[in-house]
Amino acid sequence: MLNPNLKLNQKLFDKDVEVEPTRAGFGTGLLHLGEVNPNVVALSADLTESTQVNKFAEKFPERFFEIGVAEQNMAAVAAGLATSGKVAFISSYATFSPGKNWETIRTTAVYNEANVKIAGHHSGIMTGPDGATHQATEDIAITRCWPKMHVYVPCDSIEAKKATIASANITTAVYLRYTRDKTPIITTDETPFIVGKVQPFWINENPKVTIFATGYMLYYALLAAKELEEEKLPVLVVNVATIKPLEQEGILEATRISQAVVTVEDHQVEGGMGSTIAELLAKTTPLPIEFIGLQDTFAESGRPIELIEKYGLGTKSIKEAVKRVIRRKI
Amino acid sequence: MTEDVTPAKIKELKLKANQARQLVIETLTQTGGSGHTAGPLGMADIFTAFYFHILRHDSKNPDWENRDRLILSNGHICPIRYVSMAQAGYFPIEELKTLRQINSRLQGHPHRTALPGVETTSGPLGEGLSQALGIALAGRIDKKDYFTYVLTSDGEHQEGNTWEAAMMASKEKLNRLIQIIDYNNIQIDGNVADIMPLEPFRAKYESFNWHAIAIDGNDINAFVNAIQEAQQVTDKPTIIIAHTVPGKGVSFMENDYHWHGKPPKPEEAEKALAELKAEAEKIANAN
Numbered sequence: 001m002l003n004p005n006l007k008l009n010q011k012l013f014d015k016d017v018e019v020e021p022t023r024a025g026f027g028t029g030l031l032h033l034g035e036v037n038p039n040v041v042a043l044s045a046d047l048t049e050s051t052q053v054n055k056f057a058e059k060f061p062e063r064f065f066e067i068g069v070a071e072q073n074m075a076a077v078a079a080g081l082a083t084s085g086k087v088a089f090i091s092s093y094a095t096f097s098p099g100k101n102w103e104t105i106r107t108t109a110v111y112n113e114a115n116v117k118i119a120g121h122h123s124g125i126m127t128g129p130d131g132a133t134h135q136a137t138e139d140i141a142i143t144r145c146w147p148k149m150h151v152y153v154p155c156d157s158i159e160a161k162k163a164t165i166a167s168a169n170i171t172t173a174v175y176l177r178y179t180r181d182k183t184p185i186i187t188t189d190e191t192p193f194i195v196g197k198v199q200p201f202w203i204n205e206n207p208k209v210t211i212f213a214t215g216y217m218l219y220y221a222l223l224a225a226k227e228l229e230e231e232k233l234p235v236l237v238v239n240v241a242t243i244k245p246l247e248q249e250g251i252l253e254a255t256r257i258s259q260a261v262v263t264v265e266d267h268q269v270e271g272g273m274g275s276t277i278a279e280l281l282a283k284t285t286p287l288p289i290e291f292i293g294l295q296d297t298f299a300e301s302g303r304p305i306e307l308i309e310k311y312g313l314g315t316k317s318i319k320e321a322v323k324r325v326i327r328r329k330i
Numbered sequence: 331m332t333e334d335v336t337p338a339k340i341k342e343l344k345l346k347a348n349q350a351r352q353l354v355i356e357t358l359t360q361t362g363g364s365g366h367t368a369g370p371l372g373m374a375d376i377f378t379a380f381y382f383h384i385l386r387h388d389s390k391n392p393d394w395e396n397r398d399r400l401i402l403s404n405g406h407i408c409p410i411r412y413v414s415m416a417q418a419g420y421f422p423i424e425e426l427k428t429l430r431q432i433n434s435r436l437q438g439h440p441h442r443t444a445l446p447g448v449e450t451t452s453g454p455l456g457e458g459l460s461q462a463l464g465i466a467l468a469g470r471i472d473k474k475d476y477f478t479y480v481l482t483s484d485g486e487h488q489e490g491n492t493w494e495a496a497m498m499a500s501k502e503k504l505n506r507l508i509q510i511i512d513y514n515n516i517q518i519d520g521n522v523a524d525i526m527p528l529e530p531f532r533a534k535y536e537s538f539n540w541h542a543i544a545i546d547g548n549d550i551n552a553f554v555n556a557i558q559e560a561q562q563v564t565d566k567p568t569i570i571i572a573h574t575v576p577g578k579g580v581s582f583m584e585n586d587y588h589w590h591g592k593p594p595k596p597e598e599a600e601k602a603l604a605e606l607k608a609e610a611e612k613i614a615n616a617n
Contacts, residue, residue, distance in 0.1 A: 041471070062471065073494035076457045080464020083442065083450055085472070088464075104457055104491065112451040113443050 001229075002222075003203045007190040012219075013226060019182035022216065023121050025160025026178050027052025030089060032161070033168050034060045040168060041081055042089045043067055045074045051091040051121045051178075071101040075116070079108035082115040087168050094120030094136030098143055098175060109173045110146045117167050118143070119176045124266030125299040125307040126179045126216060132298040140214075141271025143175040144244045150174040150195070151244040153265075153273070155218040156186045159241060162193035170195070179266075181304050183216035195242055198250040202237035204229075209322045210236045210255045213264040214243060214273040217292075217313065221264045224318040235322060243273050251280055260325045261289040264318055266308075269293040288328035290321035331561050332384050335554045339383065341613065343550050346417065347378040348610045351579045353413040353426060355602045358593035361430040364438070368576035368589040369483070370410035372514050375548050376572060377414040380479065384557055389419035392447035398476050399465050401449050403458020404483035404512065405439040406591075411448075412436050420447045456489025458482060459509060463499050466507040477561065478507045485517035488526045493538075499567040500539035507567040508560045509540075512547065514576040516587035535569050547572025579606055 002008045011017050033040045034056050041063045044053045048066065057064040067074040071092055078088035090097060098105050098118050109116035120139050127135040144151045150170055154160035160178060167174040186201070187193075201218065202211075202225040213221035218239050225237045238254045240246075255261060261281065263274030269291040281287050292313055299307050308314045335343070354370045381387075386398045402411055409429060416423045421435070428434035435445040439453030450461050462480035469476055486492060499507055513531070515522045522528060532542045541563045545552040553572065560568035576590070577583030580602040583594075594602055 065467070067498065068494075070491075070494035070498070072457075072491040073460045073463075073498060076460030076491065077464040077467070077495070077498070079450070080461035080466075081468050082464070083461070084465050084468030086468055103454055104460075107451055107454045108457055108461055111441070 001203060003200055006192070006199060006201065007188050008201060009185050009188055012184065012186055012222065018185045020157040020185060021180060021182050022154050022157050022160040023052045023178040023180065025154065025157035026119055026164050026176065027055050029161040029164025031055040031059060032165060034063065037087065037168060039085060040087045040089065041065070042091065043074050043078050045069055045071050045092045045097065047092055047121070051119065053091050071097045072104045075101045075104040076108045078116045079112055079114040082109070083112065087115050087117070089117045089119055091119040091121065093122040093134055094139040094177065095122070095134060098139060099136065102142055105173070106146060110149060113172050115171055117174045117176060119178065121178045122180045123177045124179060124215070125294070125311060125313070126181050126183070126266055126304045128181060128304045128307065129301050131301040135299055137268050137294050137299070138271070139175070139177060140243060140265070140267050140273060144276060148172060149244055150242070152242055153177040153215045154241055155215055155239055156183060158185060158187045158189060158191070159193055163241065166193060166195050177215065179216055184219045186219060186222070193241065196245045196247055197242065198247045198254065199239045200236055200254055201239045202235065204234035204236055207234050207236040207258040209260045209262055209325055210238060210258040211262045211264060211318065211322070212238050212240050212273065212277050214240045215266060217264045217266050220308070220313070220315050221318055223315045224322065227315065228319060228322060233322065240273055243276055246276055246280060248280060248284070251277060252284060255281070255285070255287060259287055260329050261287050262292060262318065262321045262325055263289060264292040266313060267293050269295060288325050290325045292318055292321055332554060332557050335383060335551055340551055341616070343378050343382055344613045345610060346382055347374045347550070348579070348606055348613060350374045350378055350410065350413045350417060352603055352606045353416070353423070354409050355594060355599050355606070357409055357413065357426045357429050359596055359599040360427045361593055363593065364430060365409060365593040366406045366591050367593055368516060368583060368586070369404070369407035369512065369514065371580060371583065372547070372574040372576045372578045373407055373410050373481070373512055374578065375550050376510060376553055377410050379550050379553050381414040381418045383554060386476070389447070392420060396474060396476055399449050399462070399478045401458050401462040401465065401478065401480040402440060402452055403480055404455060404486055405452030407512070408440045411440065415447055455483070455486035456491035459492050459495035459499070462507060463495050463502070463504065466504045467502065469506065476506070480507070480509050482509055482511045484511060484513045484515060484522045484528060487511070487528050496535065496538045496540065503565055504567045505563050505565060508557070509567065509569045510572055511569060512574055513571050514574045516576045516590050518590055520587055532571060539566055541566050541568040542571060543568065544571040544573065547574035548578050579609060581605060
């Protein structure tokens with residue numbers, strides 16, 4: 001059942017569940033930060049409306065900088081602002097930032113310990129019709145490998161707003177991952193968001209498998225859990241909204257009974273959230289793991305829902321992975 | 331605003347720059363075979379002018395919020411920055427010999443959080459102008475009157491990022507942003523004009539709506555005059571194109587690109603120091 005302590009959206013499994021893109025949560029979170037913190041500045045590389053920086057830009061024009069199509073410049077200008085006391089948010093599609101400007105961010109923001117927040121939009125195949133050029137499916141891998149980095153992947157627009165606001169309390173670089181298309185609202189304003197914590201969203205007394213999901217894919221994991229329960233196969237579903245720093249205690253607790261894991265993300269399986277869980281478990285309590293995500297392939301143009309099915313990320317694939325991993329238990 | 335330099339001050343600065351060159355040679359002989367020589371020697375006059383005449387700074391309070399900012403984009407010439415900072419009292423001269431050694435604050439390429447007074451981490455080329463731009467923007471938001479000086483190289487103008495920043499600096503009319511390019515025409519693989527020519531360079535910047543001044547970058551008086559001119563500009567950023575001699579002051583290093591990325595061997599260092607000491611005497615005895 002849905003974890004009652006987390007005050008999740010009770011309409012989650014209804015046909016008319018509210019939907020909103022996580023980038024909208026970024027936009028409202030950034031606007032809020034602009035209102036409460038005069039040191040917050042925002043930079044955009046010709047994608048101001050698409051990345052929802054427009055609300056901030058309209059209200060605080062003196063703290064907004066339109067950089068044009070120049071992601072490296074955007075990152076390094078932000079670093080200069082940040083080493084001068086600003087909290088600098090840079091915003092673009094994740095394939096370009098932190099993709100194209102990876103080394104610039106590495107040197108001028110991360111190693112330089114500058115207070116830069118990298119908002120990566122259009123992540124995953126959820127980006128849809130734009131095709132693989134614009135579907136960022138490696139961004140978690142290329143940011144979580146940076147020392148002391150924070151990496152947040154919110155599951156819905158409400159959590160996205162909270163994650164955006166929380167990132168401003170960190171004095172070093174944070175990567176924030178958002179998606180383009182509308183996705184179901186899973187949490188409520190009352191649901192806690194704590195940096196560095198994983199949270200069990202679907203609970204069971206005697207789970208056979210633990211599903212770790214990140215981003216909007218959490219919805220599909222929860223749908224799978226509900227259907228599996230009807231098939232008398234109890235599972236846990238854990239929201240991994242903070243991929244780095246990763247909470248060891250919560251992950252070990254969540255796998256203590258099940259002793260088997262499925263990870264679910266809209267990202268390449270190499271280097272993503274599943275990899276980070278596998279690295280942790282390999283060091284502590286090695287367990288069988290199945291990885292849901294892109295399997296060594298780029299995707300293509302299409303409607304998100306079609307792509308999710310074709311590339312094996314949907315509810316059906318998650319349920320099959322759960323059954324596979326049970327067979328691998330020793 | 332920077333004051334004029336008197337003849338007595340010029341003499342003092344020339345001696346200081348000569349001492350800086352000697353310290354660069356001594357420092358680089360202790361690095362175990364790595365480090366850059368030509369660039370630091372070529373830029374000794376400009377660094378000396380900055381730390382001992384131009385910059386508003388306090389070596390005992392390196393984070394002073396009203397200090398002028400000096401950003402080094404081409405981080406590989408950091409030996410001269412470290413030497414100037416040590417001469418100016420940021421840290422003991424003795425510490426220079428830790429350059430590139432383990433547990434040192436003097437990283438092979440400068441690191442902001444390792445050493446107070448280093449404004450930003452640099453080394454990967456083409457990023458300093460953008461960072462300086464951000465620092466200048468922050469100064470404008472905060473209504474500070476500091477100048478942001480950024481030192482770049484000719485080779486790094488092959489990086490597209492530099493031109494992204496050049497476009498934006500004029501868009502933002504950042505008149506308190508002053509770029510000094512070390513135009514010494516060498517890079518690792520050879521002469522800049524052969525590797526990837528930049529000319530017509532001044533015209534490029536002028537077409538990007540920058541104010542441009544070209545000088546002999548080893549002439550301290552000319553450099554101070556150029557800085558004074560740049561400080562008067564009210565509606566656009568300025569670039570000072572400083573034509574410098576790489577390896578300046580050491581006859582067998584001057585204008586030879588092979589000295590871009592290697593330190594002197596002990597016998598070469600001895601020869602270099604002898605030349606520099608002879609030059610120091612000449613400066614001291616000149617009227």
